[in-house]
Amino acid sequence: MYSTLLFAANANVHEGTGHLRRCIEFSKACRQAGYKTVLVGSCDVEWMKPLLYDAFNLVDPNFGTKGDSILILDSYVDFFLQQRRAAFPNARLLQIVDPNTPLVQAARIVWLDPFPPPLNIVGKIEGAGLPFYPLRNFDNGIRLVDKAKEVLITTGGIFQEKVFDQLIEVLQSLDIDGVDFHVIGSRRDYFGNRFHFHPLGQSLDLLARSCDTVITSAGGSVWDFLANGLAVGYYWFVTNQRSNFDYLVGNSFGVPLTDKEGFFSQRAISSLLFDLDVRKKAVYVDSSRFDFGGTQRFVTIISRLSG
Numbered sequence: 001m002y003s004t005l006l007f008a009a010n011a012n013v014h015e016g017t018g019h020l021r022r023c024i025e026f027s028k029a030c031r032q033a034g035y036k037t038v039l040v041g042s043c044d045v046e047w048m049k050p051l052l053y054d055a056f057n058l059v060d061p062n063f064g065t066k067g068d069s070i071l072i073l074d075s076y077v078d079f080f081l082q083q084r085r086a087a088f089p090n091a092r093l094l095q096i097v098d099p100n101t102p103l104v105q106a107a108r109i110v111w112l113d114p115f116p117p118p119l120n121i122v123g124k125i126e127g128a129g130l131p132f133y134p135l136r137n138f139d140n141g142i143r144l145v146d147k148a149k150e151v152l153i154t155t156g157g158i159f160q161e162k163v164f165d166q167l168i169e170v171l172q173s174l175d176i177d178g179v180d181f182h183v184i185g186s187r188r189d190y191f192g193n194r195f196h197f198h199p200l201g202q203s204l205d206l207l208a209r210s211c212d213t214v215i216t217s218a219g220g221s222v223w224d225f226l227a228n229g230l231a232v233g234y235y236w237f238v239t240n241q242r243s244n245f246d247y248l249v250g251n252s253f254g255v256p257l258t259d260k261e262g263f264f265s266q267r268a269i270s271s272l273l274f275d276l277d278v279r280k281k282a283v284y285v286d287s288s289r290f291d292f293g294g295t296q297r298f299v300t301i302i303s304r305l306s307g
Contacts, residue, residue, distance in 0.1 A: 002092055002306035004069040005030055005037045007056070008084040010077070012044040019074045020048060022096075024055040026072070029295035030302055031057065038063050040071075040084065070094055070305060078102040094305060099247060108305055110298070144231065144283050145212045148273040152211040152230070153183045163262075167215070167235070168195075170264045179273065182207055213273065213282075215257060218244035226253060231282035233257040233272040235264060255282045 007027055011020040020043060027037040039059045043049055052059050071091035073081050081104050085093065093106035103109070153167070171181065176194055184198045184207060198207065208214070213231045216222065222244075225232050232254030236245040249256045255278060257268045271278040 002068045002070045003035060004065055005035050005302065006040045006063065006065070006069050006071045006088060006091060007037060007074065008040050008071060008080070009074040010041040010043070010080060011048060016075065017045055017048065019076075019096075020045075023072070023074055024048075024051055025295050026298050027055045029299050031055075033299045033303070035302065035306075038065075040087070041075075041080075065091075068092075070302065072096065073104055073106065076100050076102070092305060094301075100243065108301070110301060144229075144279060146276050146279070148179050148213040148231070148279075150211040150213070151179060151181045151273070152207050152214040152216075152225075153181055154214065154216045163235070166264050167269075170266050170269055173266060174270055174273070176273075182211060213279075215269070215272070218242075218248055222248060222253070226284045229283060231272060231279045232284070233269065233282060236262055252281065253284055 007023045009019045009023045039056045069091045074096040095106040208228045235258040
């Protein structure tokens with residue numbers, strides 16, 4: 001019986017907050033199921049640190065275990081993945097994968113996205129002989145309101161004040177009567193009574209379920225918004241998000257809100273909020289029984305692997 005779960009993920013002010021955020025949710029669910037969880041990565045993002053000690057039994061990059069354990073890899077950095085694998089040679093391996101992840105020879109691959117893997121990923125997985133589980137199941141159907149009423153705005157772990165100021169400036173130039181904006185990840189709080197501010201670390205689950213539209217960076221929470229049936233509009237402001245942005249927009253998983261230089265378009269934002277034809281393009285899938293982040297399905301996979 002594998003009772004100890006080692007989560008290998010890193011986060012700093014430039015990257016990795018989405019990876020660590022989902023590991024936090026997975027860890028909490030696994031602890032409730034009776035597993036001991038240890039973060040064997042590092043976190044240099046101040047607002048996330050208190051969340052770690054609530055989510056994991058232990059946070060220790062140098063943790064040593066003599067018992068049976070499962071090493072859960074969640075990173076885009078190949079060197080880090082290989083280093084963590086070498087540090088725990090006797091652990092059973094599980095890797096969380098999306099289109100940008102370098103594959104490690106692992107016992108199991110968990111496909112993170114709610115959509116079928118692209119052919120190049122399928123080929124790598126099959127070629128390496130790595131069995132994999134889809135993490136999320138969905139009902140068919142679309143949840144859509146004609147015009148936005150409750151809009152979630154995420155600024156991500158890498159907060160950029162000038163980017164956020166530009167977005168607020170565009171929104172305030174529009175007629176937004178009847179629309180409430182819920183902002184998570186911001187340190188600002190003086191934009192009027194249409195804007196409701198939530199601290200970093202607020203549950204995205206509750207906010208996603210209460211909103212009909214999201215304005216978000218092309219980060220790790222995107223799939224949860226799509227699966228909840230929100231109309232999704234994307235922006236990007238750091239280089240490592242540009243490939244995600246191009247992938248999501250190019251495959252019609254929502255609509256772009258910024259130009260090639262990363263500046264917000266007033267017309268694009270207005271269309272996302274008020275144009276039904278655009279909103280139809282921005283909604284991809286809905287699941288009334290969706291398990292946010294796939295946490296319970298993840299626990300099921302862990303139980304199969306640990307038995």
